[in-house]
Amino acid sequence: MYTKYTISIFLLIRTLFFDRNYLVFSFQANWYAIIIAKLFGVKIVTRSNTAPEGWSNSFIKKKIYRFVINFADKIIVNSNEFKQSIKRYFNVNSICIYNL
Numbered sequence: 199m200y201t202k203y204t205i206s207i208f209l210l211i212r213t214l215f216f217d218r219n220y221l222v223f224s225f226q227a228n229w230y231a232i233i234i235a236k237l238f239g240v241k242i243v244t245r246s247n248t249a250p251e252g253w254s255n256s257f258i259k260k261k262i263y264r265f266v267i268n269f270a271d272k273i274i275v276n277s278n279e280f281k282q283s284i285k286r287y288f289n290v291n292s293i294c295i296y297n298l
């Protein structure tokens with residue numbers, strides 16, 4: 199799993215280093231991608247499909263994620279319940295696009 203992240207991060211950095219004319223689309227609201235995109239001045243859209251209630255029990259995790267997710271240009275969720283949950287937990291506005 200960490201190998202996949204390492205390779206993906208390397209490829210993203212290499213791509214953006216040579217050409218910043220991209221829009222990064224990140225699944226699972228990947229905070230590594232958000233940080234890298236913002237360091238390179240590139241717009242990023244994230245998609246979150248995991249309920250924050252399940253993994254944000256740690257106070258530190260919740261604070262870090264709240265800080266990082268606010269740098270995303272757009273956040274996409276797949277239901278109105280997620281939209282409300284993301285707003286409640288992280289105080290961010292998201293766009294609901296249903297899975298079909």
